[in-house]
Amino acid sequence: MSWADRISPTVKSIPPSGIRRFFDIAAEMKGVISLGVGEPDFVTPWHIRESCIYGLNRGQTSYTSNAGLLELREEIAKSLYNDYQVTYAPRGELLVTVGVSEGLDLAMRALLSPGDEVLIPEPCYVSYKSCVILAGGVAVTVPTSMKNEFRITAQELEQFVTPRTKILLIGYPNNPTGAVMSRQNLTEIAEFATKHDLIVISDEIYAKLTYDGTHTCFSSLPDMMGRTIVLNGFSKAYAMTGWRIGYAAANPDFIAAMTKIHQYTMLSAPIMGQVAAIEALKRGEKDVEQMTAEYNQRRRLILNGFRQMGLDCFEPKGAFYLFPSIKQTGLTSLQFAEQLLQAEKVALVPGDAFGDSGEGFVRCSYATSTANIKEALIRIERFVKSIKNR
Amino acid sequence: MQELLDLLEKDFTQSPEELSIMLNMPVAEITALIAKFESEQIIVKYQTIIDWEKAGVDKVTAVIEVKVTPEREVGFDAIAERIYRYPEVRSVYLMSGSYDLSVAVEGTNLREVADFVSTKLSTIHGVVSTTTNFMLKKYKYAGVIINDQEEEHRLVVSP
Numbered sequence: 001m002s003w004a005d006r007i008s009p010t011v012k013s014i015p016p017s018g019i020r021r022f023f024d025i026a027a028e029m030k031g032v033i034s035l036g037v038g039e040p041d042f043v044t045p046w047h048i049r050e051s052c053i054y055g056l057n058r059g060q061t062s063y064t065s066n067a068g069l070l071e072l073r074e075e076i077a078k079s080l081y082n083d084y085q086v087t088y089a090p091r092g093e094l095l096v097t098v099g100v101s102e103g104l105d106l107a108m109r110a111l112l113s114p115g116d117e118v119l120i121p122e123p124c125y126v127s128y129k130s131c132v133i134l135a136g137g138v139a140v141t142v143p144t145s146m147k148n149e150f151r152i153t154a155q156e157l158e159q160f161v162t163p164r165t166k167i168l169l170i171g172y173p174n175n176p177t178g179a180v181m182s183r184q185n186l187t188e189i190a191e192f193a194t195k196h197d198l199i200v201i202s203d204e205i206y207a208k209l210t211y212d213g214t215h216t217c218f219s220s221l222p223d224m225m226g227r228t229i230v231l232n233g234f235s236k237a238y239a240m241t242g243w244r245i246g247y248a249a250a251n252p253d254f255i256a257a258m259t260k261i262h263q264y265t266m267l268s269a270p271i272m273g274q275v276a277a278i279e280a281l282k283r284g285e286k287d288v289e290q291m292t293a294e295y296n297q298r299r300r301l302i303l304n305g306f307r308q309m310g311l312d313c314f315e316p317k318g319a320f321y322l323f324p325s326i327k328q329t330g331l332t333s334l335q336f337a338e339q340l341l342q343a344e345k346v347a348l349v350p351g352d353a354f355g356d357s358g359e360g361f362v363r364c365s366y367a368t369s370t371a372n373i374k375e376a377l378i379r380i381e382r383f384v385k386s387i388k389n390r
Numbered sequence: 391m392q393e394l395l396d397l398l399e400k401d402f403t404q405s406p407e408e409l410s411i412m413l414n415m416p417v418a419e420i421t422a423l424i425a426k427f428e429s430e431q432i433i434v435k436y437q438t439i440i441d442w443e444k445a446g447v448d449k450v451t452a453v454i455e456v457k458v459t460p461e462r463e464v465g466f467d468a469i470a471e472r473i474y475r476y477p478e479v480r481s482v483y484l485m486s487g488s489y490d491l492s493v494a495v496e497g498t499n500l501r502e503v504a505d506f507v508s509t510k511l512s513t514i515h516g517v518v519s520t521t522t523n524f525m526l527k528k529y530k531y532a533g534v535i536i537n538d539q540e541e542e543h544r545l546v547v548s549p
Binding site: 019026027041043126300304347370374 | 393404408411412542545546549
C-alpha cells in the first residue's frame with residue numbers, strides 16, 4: 001500500500017487546477033508576455049502599504065477577534081451602505097476572512113449536508129466546484145453562453161434545480177468571462193431563489209471593476225438580505241491580492257456558523273492585512289477610480305485588437321478579462337494556448353480551465369501594461385494568421 | 391477631456407488612433423482636441439524625462455530661495471520674469487512662507503552655478519537675499535520615480 005492510497009477519496013476525486021498545468025509550461029520560458037494573470041498589475045497603493053508598516057512599528061502583530069478588527073468591520077459596514085444601501089451590523093453580520101476564498105469555503109462547510117446540491121453557472125472561478133465537493137456537496141454546473149454574454153437566466157437554472165438544491169453560487173462581474181448582470185437580470189434570479197427557497201452566495205470581488213452602469217449587490221434586491229451571503233474583499237479593487245483580506249456579509253445565523261469554523265481553522269485573518277484594509281476603505285477611493293479608469297482604457301484596446309483579428313468576442317463590462325472565442329481556428333482551447341505560447345511566447349489561459357462551457361474560448365487578462373497588451377496583440381494576430389494559412 | 395490630458399501627460403507618444411480606442415472617441419475628435427489644447431497652450435510643451443546621471447552627463451542643480459522686494463503694479467511678476475529669462479534657470483515658483491521665489495538653476499559644475507548666483511541672480515535689482523541649496527540626488531521628478539526598484543512579482547499565470 002502506497003502513501004497515495006491513504007489520501008482521502010474526496011480529495012483524490014478533485015482534479016488539480018487546469019491553470020496550474022499551464023503555469024508549469026509558461027513559467028519555464030523566457031520573454032513571455034503574460035495575459036494569464038488573474039490579479040492587478042498595480043502594486044498596492046503606497047499609503048495602504050505605509051499604514052501596515054506603521055502598524056508593524058507600533059507592534060500590531062497579534063491575533064484579532066475571530067470576526068476581525070471592529071474598526072475594519074465598521075468601515076466595511078459603512079462602505080456597503082454607501083455603495084449599495086445595504087445595512088449590516090458590524091457586530092454579528094460581518095466576518096473578516098482570509099480572502100474571498102476562505103469565505104467561500106466557510107459558507108459551503110457551514111451550510112452543506114452530504115448530497116446537497118449547489119447550482120453554479122459556468123464558466124466560473126476555478127475553486128467553486130472544488131469548494132462544494134470538499135464540503136460534501138454536489139456541484140451542479142449550469143452552462144452559460146456567449147450568445148447571452150455569459151449571463152445566467154432563471155430559465156436556464158430551472159432545468160437543473162432539484163429537491164436537493166440548496167445553494168445558488170454566482171460570481172458577477174465574472175472571472176473568466178468579464179460578464180456582468182444588470183439589476184433586472186439579478187431580480188429575475190432573486191425570484192428564482194425565492195421560488196425554490198435557495199440560499200444565494202454572491203461572490204462580488206470584482207464589484208468595483210464595473211465599466212458600464214453600476215454594480216448591484218445581490219442582497220440589495222427586495223427580500224434577498226436574509227437568504228444571501230455576500231462575499232467580497234480587497235484583492236482586486238485595491239490591488240491587494242497578497243494581503244489575503246476578504247469578508248462575508250450575511251444574516252447573524254449564517255455568520256455565527258461560519259465564524260465557528262473560522263475560529264477553529266483560521267482563528268483570525270492576519271492583523272497586518274486588516275490594518276491595511278482599514279486604510280484602503282478610509283482613503284483608497286481615489287486609487288480605485290484611477291485604476292478602474294486605466295483598466296477601462298486597456299479593455300477597449302484589447303477588445304478592439306481581438307475584433308480586428310476577426311475573432312468573435314463579446315464586450316466584457318466588468319473584471320479585467322476578455323473571453324474571445326477561438327472556435328474558428330479549429331483548435332481546442334488548450335491547443336490554442338499551448339501553440340500560441342510555443343510560437344509567440346504569449347501566455348493566456350485556456351477557457352476549459354473554468355469549466356466545460358469555457359471550451360472554445362481563452363481568457364485574456366488585461367491587468368498588464370498597455371505596452372504589453374499592444375505587443376501581445378501583434379503576436380496573437382501573427383499566430384492566428386499562421387493558423388489560417390496552414 | 392481630463393482623461394485625454396491625463397493620458398497625454400503620462401505618455402504623449404501614443405497615437406491618436408490608440409487614444410481613440412482607449413477613450414472610445416472618434417480619431418477626428420481626438421486630433422481636434424489635441425490641436426485645440428496646443429493652440430490654447432493648455433498643452434504647453436512635449437518633453438522627455440532623462441536620467442542624465444545614467445547617461446554619464448554631469449549636471450549640477452541648485453534650488454535657490456530668493457527674497458525680493460515686490461514692485462508696485464507688477465508685484466512679483468516683473469522680477470520673476472527677469473530671473474526666468476535666463477536659460478540657466480530651469481524653474482521658478484512664487485512661494486508662500488519664509489522666502490518669495492524658488493529658483494532652480496542648472497549648470498555643468500558647482501562653480502558655474504555659484505557664479506550665476508553671485509554675478510547674475512543676486513545682483514538683480516529687487517533681490518534682497520539668496521540661499522543656495524545644492525541638489526544631491528534626484529529620486530522622483532514630475533511624478534516619475536527615477537530609478538524604480540519595484541519589480542514584477544506576479545506569477546506568469548494565476549486564477
